[in-house]
Structures are given as C-alpha cells and as structure tokens.
Amino acid sequence: MWRVKSLDAILATAEKKSLHRSLGPVQLTLLGVGAIIGTGIFVLTAAAAQKAGPGMMWSFVIAGAVCAVAALCYSELASMAPVSGSAYTYTYAVMGELLAWMVGWALILEYAVAASAVSVGWSGYVLGLIENALGFDWPDLLQAGPAWSMNGFIPTPDFSVGIVNVPAIVVALAVTLLLMIGTTESARVNAALVAIKVAALTAFIVLTLPILKTGNFTPFAPNGLFGESSGMGIIGAAASIFFAYVGFDAVSTAAEETKNPQRNVPIGLIGSLAICTVFYLLVAAGAVGAIGAQPVLGSAGEAVQPGSPGFIAACQLAENANRLVCSNEALAHVLREIDYPAVGNALGTAAMLALPSVILMMIYGQTRIFFVMARDGLLPEGLAKVHPKWKTPYVVTIFTGIAVAIAGALFPVGQLADISNSGTLFAFFMVSIAVLMLRVKDPNRRRPFRTPFVWIIAPLSAFGCAALFWNLPHDAKMVLPIWGGIGLVIYLLYGIRKSHVGRGLVEVPELDPDAPHGPVPPMPGAPSPTDDRRD
Template identity: 40%
Template sequence: MAMTPQQLFRRKPVPEMSQESGTDTGQSELVRTIGLFQLSMFGIGATVGTGIFFVLAQAVPVAGPAVIWSFVIAGVVAGLTAICYAELASAVPVSGSSYSYAYATLGELPAIGVAACLLLEYGVSAAAVAVGWSQYLNELFDNIFGFTIPDSLSQAPEQGGVFNLPAVILVLLCTLLLIRGASESATTNAVMVCIKIGVLLLFIVLGLRGWDANNLSDFAPFGISGITSAAGIIFFSYIGLDAVSTAGEEVKNPRRTMPLAILIALVTVTGLYILVTLVAVAAQPSGDFENQEAGLSAILEKVTGATWPATVLAAGAVISIFSVTLIVIYGQTRILFAMARDGMIPELFHRVNPRTHTPVPNTIIVAVLIALLAGLIPINFLAEMTSIGTLVAFLVVSIGVMVLRRTHPELPRGFKVPGYPVTPILSILGCLWIIKDLRAVTIWVFLIWLAVALAWYFIYGFRHSHLGRHEHVGLIHDDDGPAS
C-alpha cells in the first residue's frame, strides 16, 4: 500500500475519541469507578517514589543548601508540563495519555513515536523500581528480623545473582490487583500513598529538632550553575504526574476530575519535596550528604540518636515502591489498550474481561515482560532509559496544547492553561534544557528504540489502522460474546 504524507499524519477526530471512551454518554468500555481523591493519589503515588528518600546524596554535593532552589526549579518545569497535561486531559479525557493526545493533534506517525516514549517510560521504569524494591525489602528484613534474602535470589545475573525473586513477586502482586479491578487497585494505592506521605511528614517533624541555621550559612557555594545542574538531577523525582492521564476512561466526570487531580498531585508533591529538603539541609552540614547512601534515615538517626527511624523509612520505601509499580503497570496497560483500539497493535490488548471490566490478557503480557526485565537486568541500566522517554512525551503534550487550541478551539475544556501561549513554550524549553544534559549513550539507545517502533508502524500499524480503514472498534469480551 502506498503511503502519502496525508496518511502518515492523519489525525484521529476528538469527537470520535470521546464517543469511543463514552466521555459524554457515560457508556465506556472500561468502568468509571475512580473519584477525585483516588485519582489524586494516583498522581502522588506515581511521583513520590524512592527518589526523595535518597536523591539528596547526589544533589546536595552539586548545589549545597541552595538545592532547595533546585527543587523549586525542577518543580516549576514539571509543573508547566503538568498544567499542559491538565488542559489536554480535560479536552481529550481518554485512556492512552500523550499517545492519544498526539494522535488527536499531530497525527498517526508522531503518535507512534510518542507511544514508543511512553512504553519506554512506563515499562522500563516499572522494572527499575521493582528491582529497587528487593534492596529496600532486604534492608527492612535486616532491621526487623536480622536476616536478608540471599544475593542469588535478590540480584540480577550481572550483579552476581541468579534471579531477582522479590522484584518478580512485586510485579505478580500488582498484576493480581490490577486484574481484580481498577477500583480495588485505586483504593489500595490510596492507602499506600497516605502511609508514605505520613512517613515523609514524620521526617519533617522529627528533623526540625536538628535545625541549625549555621548549616544554611554558605547557601550557594557553587553558584547558579550548581543550582541548575542539581535541578537536572532532581527533575526525575517529579516524573509520574502524567500517570493521571492514563486513567481517562475509568474516572468519574473526567473533564473536571482529571485536571483537578493533576493539579492537586503537583501541589502536594512539590510542597512535600521542598519541606523535606529544607529540613534535611538544615539538620546537617552539606558536606555530610556526599556518599550518604542511607539518605533521610541517616539524618534522623543523627537527630534522634536512635536506630528505629531507619526501619520506619525503609518500610516507607518498600510501600512507596509497591505503589509506584502498581500505577506504572496500570498506565502501561491502558496505553496499550488505546493503541489496540486504534489498530496499532493486535486486538488482544483491547480485550476486556466481562466480569472484572479490565484488559486481562493485556495486563498479563505486560506483567510477564516487566517481570523478566526486573528479574534479569540490573537497575542502573533500566533507570537510565526512563528519563528521555518521559521528557519527549512531556514535550509533545506541550506542543499538543497549542495545536489543539488552533484546530479545535470549540472543544469543552474543564481547565485551560493560564498564561497561554507562554506556559507551554516555557515547558518545551524546560524539557529541551534537561534533554541536552543527558548522556550520549542514553540518546542513542532511545533513537534505536524509536526506529524499532517506527519499523513496527510501517510493517503492521499503517496497514491495520482503524482510522485508515474507517473502522471503529467496539467492546471485545474474553468470551468473544456480544458487546455489552
């Protein structure tokens, strides 16, 4: 079949997306059971991972106490993008996150490129945090019971182990929850997020006892360059706010709920990060942060003179990673669900179980692949590949806001970006600023991955595109029965 530029950049009409997702009729393929509180916890849960527990050891030696401003700068860049997500989520409230937004604004070929970014972000980061879970689980077991899981069963082969069993168990537990139902998963996540917020608040309250203004006296020893360099390191502690946008078809009143949840998550996460950082840098000299692997727990141990804070913070990290893994696997399955509905990947990923109203085959396939990555590949390689996929997806969302304002100004929007068009332009510049500092090998691997995704599109996606064939996919049950 000959390909023309018009075909490669064909856009999926937003009214068609709204009809498929049941945004205006309430008849969605998935069940709308998630409310504002649960959705806000999605955003907070996916964002507050282990980064804040340990990132200060990398960031403070670069910026000194002025790392507080680094968190503000990173939060502003992430916030600009989150605001753009909020507008698109209210205008196009469907599953698929920025893949669906790109399909509506930039066209089919760019949408496939964005999908590759999202699959990299969600799939690889799920494996990376699952690998980290075994480390913190061992720390918790050691603190409470005085034993650890042997390296052969808690490390990847490259690190001297055989198989990372705890990481695989974590993926399995998350998968069982997700198969059971979106509402149950959201409720479980909300409980875990409240616990990890409580752990960080505990650090703030106890850490204030060690406040010493002298630790803040040499505030910016490395100047503006140190502050901006640290902001690049810290930025990845804000990744996860986009997870809210993957739940578009399971949210009650999505046009209002989705932008509100994104903004609530942004404010909560930024406030927590800045307070934790302020207390941490005031509680000990900035020179003590270098190579301080225990992070916040080491600070509390100094302040309180007790060892129990290490146990509490290890427990917080274990719960935190469980929550992140749950949401990230959820997001991955919903992106694939939207792609299958469009014909970009096989229909199996769009098949919904009639009892649980969840895409069960999709979830199982994703879980198996993530479990293999988590069980066999070390965390440092996995973590490096998460960042660039996220930033490119952020970039596209900011562009998409401007495109949709021009092509569909009449669309109902539950939220509009303030300061338009300055806000999305600043978001684009912020993402490019961080991308330029990424390692060359990360960019090359990303480009190879993007080439593989585009090859898939030209071999399979273009020919099976429902938009190209003017087809519309209905609900497909596991039992191949009639649509409900």
Template identity: 40%
Template sequence: MPDQGEAPPPVPPGAPTAATGSRLTRRKPVEQLVAEGGQGAGGALRRSLGLWQLTMISVGATLGTGIFVVLGEAVPDAGPAVILSFVIAGLTALFSALSYAELAGTIPVAGSSYSYTYATLGELVAWVCGWCLILEYGVSVSAVAVGWGAYLGELIEGTLGVGIPEQLAAPPGEGGVFNLPALLVVLLAMAFLLGGARESARANAVMVVVKIAALGLFCVVAFTGVRAGNYEPFMPLGMAGVSAAGATLFFSYIGFDAASTAGEEARDAQRDLPRAILLSLVIVTALYCLVAVAAVGALPWRDFEGSEATLAGIMQEVTGQGFWATILAFGAVVAIASVVLTVLYGQTRILFAMSRDGLVPRVFSRVHPRTGTPRANTLLVSVFCGVLAAAVPLGRLADATSIGTLFAFALVNVAVLVLRRTRPGMRRSFRVPLAPLFPAIGLCLCLWMMGSLDRITWVVFASWMAVGLAVYFAYGMRRSRLAGADR
C-alpha cells in the same frame, strides 16, 4: 477523517492522494476519541474513580524512590538552597502539567499523551509518543521493582538480622541468578490490578497515605535536630548551583501525568482529571520542600558530599538509633510498591488505547466482563516487566526512561498549541493560562532538559526509536483502524 471544522492537510502538487505521507499524518478526530472512550474488545472499562483516587494515582507514581535518595546528589550542588531547587524543578514540571491538565479535560481518554498527539499531530507522531511511553512506563516499572527489592532486603536485615541471598536478589551479570523480590512486587501489583480499577486505586491510596506518613515522621524527627547555623550560608555555590540541582531534581517529579491514563475510568473525567494532575503536583512539591528544609537543617550541607546521605541516614544521625532508619525503610518499601502499582496501571491503559486503534495486537484491548479490566493486557505486561526486572540487567536502558518521558512532555505542549489553533472553539474544562506562552515555555524546558542528558542516553533512545519505527511500518501502519476507514 478530519475533525469537524478542519480542512484536510494539503496534498503537495503531483503527489498521490493515498501517499504514504498522508497516511502518516492522518489524525483521529477528538469527537471519535471521546466517543470510543471506555470501549474495548468484549466490554467496557468501568467509570469508578473520583478526584481523590485520581490524585492518589499521580501522587503514587511520582512520590517514590527519588525523595528517599535524591538529597545526597542535589545538596552538594546547591547547599541549603536546595529548597529553592525543589521549587524551581516543580515550576519546570508545572508548565507541562498545565498542558496535560488542558488536554486531559478536553480529551478524557486512556491513552494520555499518545491520544492527544493522535488528535493533533498525526498517527506517526502518536506512535512515536506511544512507543516512548512504553519505554517510560514499562522499563521504569522494572527498574523501580529492582529498587524495591533492595529496600526490602535492607528492611528484612534490619528487623530480622538475615538478608536475602545474593543469588535471589540480583539478575545475572550483577552478582545474582534471579531477582525474586523484583518479580514478586510486580506480581503483587498485577493481582491488585486484576481485581479492578476501584480496588487497585484503594490499595494505592492506602500506600500513598503510609509513605506520606513516613515522610511526615522523618520531618518530625529531623526538626528536633535542626540547627539554625546549618542554613548559613544559604546559597554557597550561587544561582548556578541552585539551577544544577534543580535539573537533577526535575526527574523526581516525573509521574504527575499518571492520572491522565485513567481518563476512561474517571466518573467525571473532564472536571476531575485537570484537578488531579495539578493537585498532585502541589502535594508532591510541598512534601519535597518540607523534607528538604528538615534535612538540611538537621545535617550540615557539606556532610552530604560523598556520604550518600539518605533520609534514613539523617534520622540515624539525629537520634543515634537504628530503629528510626528501619521505620523509614518500611516507608520506602511501601512507597516504591505504590509506584510499581500506578506505573504498571498506566502502561496497561496506554497499550489498551493503542490496541483499540489497531496499532498493537487486539489482545491488549480485551476487557474482562466481570472486572471491567483489560485482564490479558495486565497479565502480559506484568509478566514481561517482572521477568525483565528479575532476569535482565537494565543498565542504561533505565536511564533512557527520562528522555522518553521528556519527549512525551514536549509533544503534549505542542499538542496544546496545535489544538488551540485548529479547534479554538472547542469546549475546554481547563485552559492553560497565558497560552501560547506557557506551553511554549514548557516545550523549551523539556528540550533543554533532554539536551542536558548524556550521549549514551541519546544512543539508547535513538536505538529504541529505530525499533519502534520498524514495528510501526511493518505492523501498525497497515493495521490501523484509520487505515481501514480510508479504504
């Protein structure tokens, strides 16, 4: 069923009308996507989220482990000019964020970039995008949960003097038997999500406020130890060093798109989703730059080399007391728990959209009538991610989440260009400025970032895609609701 005002894709001479190629490129009309918004098997998602909650979802998914450890990797490349590196990385993310904002306001549904590509690039590309998102969200939940367990161990040891037994703090193959803290934080996030979108959004907002306060505390303490000489020379390794650090820091911005997965639970999605995406990016960039100014001012940039200087280490260096490092470790525990909650939320909503389209089993789109949440979906995803975090060494699979995310970002930039060409008169609550230039820049930057990743990451990504294509051709293509409409 083509979009209104669109001609169906041309059929090559001599090819049958129902050829496999035409099935792979079938698109789901924007009007149909929007009309189905919120509807699941047995009930509907509840529209209960405002601008504040949506913004906190994206901030919660973005502001996590990265800023607590990333300076130790980036400062040796850029020196004090790491502040500029954060700005460059933020601007790099901004081009894709603008495209997300336009599509989130135009197609306010739960599937995020999966749904955007379904409306513009066809079913096969949409499946590939959705499969990338499953990798990005599912594996990153598990990886972040493992990091939460490590910070929790440090916090307990710093406050009580007793650590978590190694057998219960790591999976097999990494010195342990079962990573119990990683499982616990996923189950805690699951409990919030089962209570409803509004309740989990409130819990996330509290956690976001706590971790922003922890970073604010770091800045206050670090600024007491700032020495003007630490900012000189400002750019010791030149612009090349600033750019290299910017590429490293870009991955600290991944997560700003999380609000787009809440398209069917926002009270005024067309107005609030674009604002939430862009506002969250501004908040995160401002915090990152402020923390960077305080950190490099308090500690000479050369001392970051090989020291794995985290924010907690800098606070201890400035004050000479371990108390402040313990406080910051508490902030890190809260920060990472917020990431687990928001990313797990995004994963369930993407699977909800894919299930409603018939591409994954129907159980993922069943909505509980009392809470208005996809309860079975949440339980299945949480148990899977929790067991993955607790019992499986993730290794390179966790690294592959970066390439999956960039691939999804690239497709969103392409989707903006396609929808601008095929549906120029469609109402858009937000429009990317200077299109098609900005979406094209966003696409090129994503491809450049993907090209900078190592070969092993590409091998893992290719293997994941091969499995995904096998699942699609064996299950999704035949059970697609659009396939039923074609018969």
C-alpha cells in the same frame, strides 16, 4: 503517516470499547499523590545529592517548575479528551498518526522503566529493613543486578556487584496480580498506602528540621550548575529528579475511568502536584541539614555518576560507608544516623508498604497506553482484550508486569530513572506543542479547563523539557532514539497497515444536533469500508 484522528472520533471509539468509570476527584488525587510521592523522594534523594550536593534543593524547584507548566498543558487536553491514552491520544488528534505512535512508544519506555526503577527502590528499603531490624544478611549477589558500563556502543555488565535483584522481581509481579483484579480495588489499596507514605514523610520532617545544621549546606553546589560531565551538577540532578514528579501524568491516563472527567482530571493533576512539591522541599531540606549531602569522588578525585562502577567503588570505602549518597534507603538511613533507629526502621517499613502504590500506577498507566493503541489498531487487538469478570485489560497487564520484573532484576535505580525520564520528557514536549496547535486548529471546541497564558506556559514547558533532556546522562539520552527506531520499524511493518483510521473504521458520536453522523470518510488512499461495522 500524517493522518489524524479527530477528537470526536476519539471520544466515539472510547464509548464503543470503554473501561468502567469508577474514580472520583478524591480517588484521582490520591492516585496522583500515590504515583508522584515514591522512589523520587525515598530513593533518588541520594542520587540527586551525588550529582548536585545540597544544591539538589534547587534541582527539586527546577524539576517541579517544569512539571507544573507541563501539568497545565496536560490538564487542558485531558479535560477536552477524557479517554485513555494520555499524550498519545492528544498527539493523534493534532499531529497525526506517526508522531502519535512515537509518543505512545516513548510512553511505554516511560511507564515500564519507571515501574522497574520503583521496584528496585522498594528492594533497597526492604533489604535495609531486613538487615537492620531482623539482623539477617541477604546474599549480596541476589540484592542487585550487575553494574553496567558502556564498551563503545555495547553495554557491559559487571557481575561481581550482583547478579539479580530478587525482591524487585517479587514486588513487580505482586502488583501486576493486583492490577489484574480491578481498578477500583487497586485504588482502595492505594488510598491506604498513600496515607502511610504521607505519615512517614511527615515524621521525617518533624525529626530532621529541628536539628538542621546550616554548615551542611556548604559547599552548596560542589559540581556547579551544569557539572563537568553529562548529567552532573544542579541541572543534571533536576533532570534525574524530574522522575520524582512524573506520576501526575498517570492521572490523565485514568481519564476514561473517571466520573465527570472534565472537572475531576484537572483537580487530580494540579492538586496532587501541589501537595507533593511541598513535601519534596521539606524532606530534602531535612536530609541535607541533618547529615549533609556531599558527593563521593572517584579514585582520581573526579565526579562520578551514581550507579557507575567508579561510584560503587567509592561507596565501598570505609570512610564513605555512612554517606547519604551511598545509601539505598536514603531517608531511613538519615534517621538512623541521627539516633532514631526505631523510627528509621518504621520509615523503612512505611516505604516497603507504600512504594508498591507507585509501581501500581506506573504499570496501570503503561497498560492503558497499550490498551488504547491496540484499540486503534496500531498494536494487535488481542492486547486490548478486557477480562469478562475483572473488567481490566489483563493480557497487556501480564505482559507489562513480566517486562518490568526483568528490568528491575538487572539494572540500578538511577540508570532506570534516567532512561524513564528520556521517554517522559519527549512525551511532555509533544503535549506542550499539541496544546498550542489545537488552539489554532480547533479554537471553538469546548475546553472545560483552559491553560492560563497558554502562549507563555506551553513554550516554557517545551523549552524546559528539552533542556532537562539535554542534561540527562549520555547513555540515557541514547536510549530514546534507539527505542524510537525499534518502534518505527514495528509501525511500518504493522501499524500503518492495520490502523483503524487508515481503514476507515472510525465513527463520530452525536455530540450535538450539528455534529456529523456516521463513519468518518477514509483518508486518501485508504480502502472504503464495505459495511456498517463500527470500531
């Protein structure tokens, strides 16, 4: 369980079954911006306001700060090991196979559930556009999944709110088809969508900031810093808003398909994060200042979680109908409320066109995690099958797309985002530890990008991730250990026996004249290879 796969061996494996390198620094940065700017700012602004009120401004700052230090840790590891796999690959090289499997399994939770959340966010904007621009009333039961509540440890659905989110299914499957066609084609489409998205947010900022009312920022933190219940308050909102930043680590999963990754991956990671942070703060200030962002209360005057039955009931009251927190299309709703209905519809159209770029990058990252785990033998190798014409891992792409569509059809965006965050924060925590361990275990390895002040930055990243995880809603926190338990069973039944490292089917590349050659000796207890086969 604790066997490691050396970085030399990881690079060798990538060369034997590699994906086509086609992405440059500009494309990579655009992919990062496309993955980061999306549901978090277009949709989760409302959920953050319900948790923190105008205090969500601090939530954006806190979440962005944690992401910034995590990005610096990611940049060092991604530049050292420019292969698919993200935190999974890095953990395999430092902490061993068992923890690598658990991180990879958590990344599956991150990317697949995140793609589902964005699909639901896209659905909200499309349905709002259909209703406001076309005057067509989409059937209520087909525009959202049921409301979920916990009956002990059993999730219970309320189908009176909705049955299935049909638009979310449509967009998830459409993006899956696009990804099967090829990476370069997907990146070209994404570049156009990013331009539309940035233009829409710029228009929002220009129209809302001039009419900002300082009175709308009072009370600034109606639920306090931590809130009376799990997941509420400014810190709870930061834990949810973290979802709005996490797309940057999808850039590192694209390292194996990037030209000159030692230089371009850090550019893509840090550049995209910096661009997006500026937009987030300006848009949030515009939304709060224009129409206010005070939360709605439950029937007994208590704070209620967004997406909960109590929240849905409060938003159905006439006096709350126009509140920001109750909108499924927050930014378009703000523009309509300040008498720019045409621009609001245009922004809704931009979101409808642009949010699929986020779904694209999340499913993209998910399939590449599956790809590299299957390439290592921890999952069935059939999942790593690359299409002869499209040069993409089409089997796992189809599987992922179907799973994303099902989750998007049945769950609300806020709950999906919080569940995704639980997997993300665990993976980021492990990366923060891995970068420190690798500095100790392999201090002389070439590091094209070195994390500055690593003994301060990496512990800050680990602490920040742990603190945000602790402040997620209870239900979201419980999903990670349950999901991890399922993954552990799969590993013990399949991965531990089929692992290529355990079977000795790994080689070391000729990186320099002093590098070792030939197959890596098998770990103690592993069978010796009987021929010269290579992975």
